[in-house]
Amino acid sequence: MNKTDLGTYITDFVMQNQEKYYRVAYQYVRNREDALDVVHDAIKKAYSNMNSLKNPEYIRTWFYRIVVNTALDLLRKQKKNIVIDDEILSNLDTGMMDKYEDVDLNNSLNALPEQYRSVIILRYFEDFKLGEIAEILNENLSTVKRRLYKALQILRIDMIEEDY
Template identity: 65%
Template sequence: MNTPNLDELITDFVIQNKEHYYRLAFHYVKNKEDALDVVQESIIKALSKKASLESPELLKTWFYRIVVNTSIDLLRKQKRLVIVDDEVLTSLDAGNLDQYTDFDLKNTLDSLPVQYRSIIILRYFSDFKLEEIAKILDENLNTVKTRLYKALSILRIEMNVN
């Protein structure tokens, strides 16, 4: 495959789907600036490792895997807990009326181990099929199914207790 064509293919694909990648990264890092950094770093990694893309048909799962791994790498580097995001701080500072979200679900999801949280995010927030999740995470399909079942079980237990 001609390298400039592959560069264009990756660039066009990322531009068309940038919102999806930002949302995915944000689900992991919980911070606007970090999510943007993850997307930018993922683009750099994709362009520098384009030779590892086996075929253009795998571009979607290949790039999602890069975003997930880059998000997890950033979290490992930071080893920090984001308690509130900018929107919450802004709404408190501006004196806006309280807007309640499902904090219990968010907190329970955030408390899941990364291997379970990744599957929940990809399945229910990014709407991937289990086969696609297995490719993105480079895991066996049965492992993904087992982890999804376990994650849902943990969420169900935690949500009933709280």
Template identity: 50%
Template sequence: MKNHIKEQALVQLIIENKENFYRLAFSYVKNKDDALDIVQESIHKALLSIGNLKEEQKLKSWFYRIVVNKSLDFLRKHRRVNVMDDTILELYSNGNYDDYQNIDLERCLDDLPEKFRTVIVLRYFEDLKIEEIAEILKENQNTVKTRLYKALSMLRIQLEQTKLLKER
């Protein structure tokens, strides 16, 4: 496939899934500007290396992998504490009452090691299939399933501990 056709397919993919790519980056960095930067850098990298893509049907997982890698690179480069800004706090507030359950889940998810958090985010927040996640992470499907099972188990334990601490 010629690069021009690949570029058109990439642009179409990005247009159709821009919110998903942004949400994925945001799930790592918890900052809207940084997430936008990551998506922009991912697009730039993809356009520069589109010639390396062998099969068009793998375009989606290829670009997801770029976004995940750029997000992880950003976190390694900018190891820092992310302060929640007002926009994030508004996501959890409906104006009637405080609901801490989602905040607890997000904190527990953030505490997971990267390889476990990534499979949770891709499976449940991006609604990708196991096969797609395996392709994105360049892992065996059974490895992804095992990580997903272990990540869910770790999350459950962390959430139960958080609940117990709150009850004290």
């Protein structure tokens, strides 16, 4: 596949699946604007690194990896930012908040360490197989299985404690 055809292929694929990528980005960064920035930056990275896609059959996991890594990069940058006072934040608040169907589950997911949350999001929210998750996260399959098991244990304990 030549570079022009590959670019068109990537464009078509991303356009068809843009909601999925936004959803994954949002699960990481937890706000609309940052999620949109992550997807936008991931698309730019995909185009500038399109030669790294050796086999077009793997575009799904290839682009998910780009989105996940871009989201993690943004989170690392944000950790370096100065924390804003609550009063200033309340003055900047537009009054629009994202709503979740299950606040307890969302809070429990957000409390998970990043490595466990990634596996849960990709497995249960994006319906990836464990082998695909290993490829996206660039980890061994056994590591992904261990993290999934541990994440489910943590979530189960957390959800049971919230019932009390």
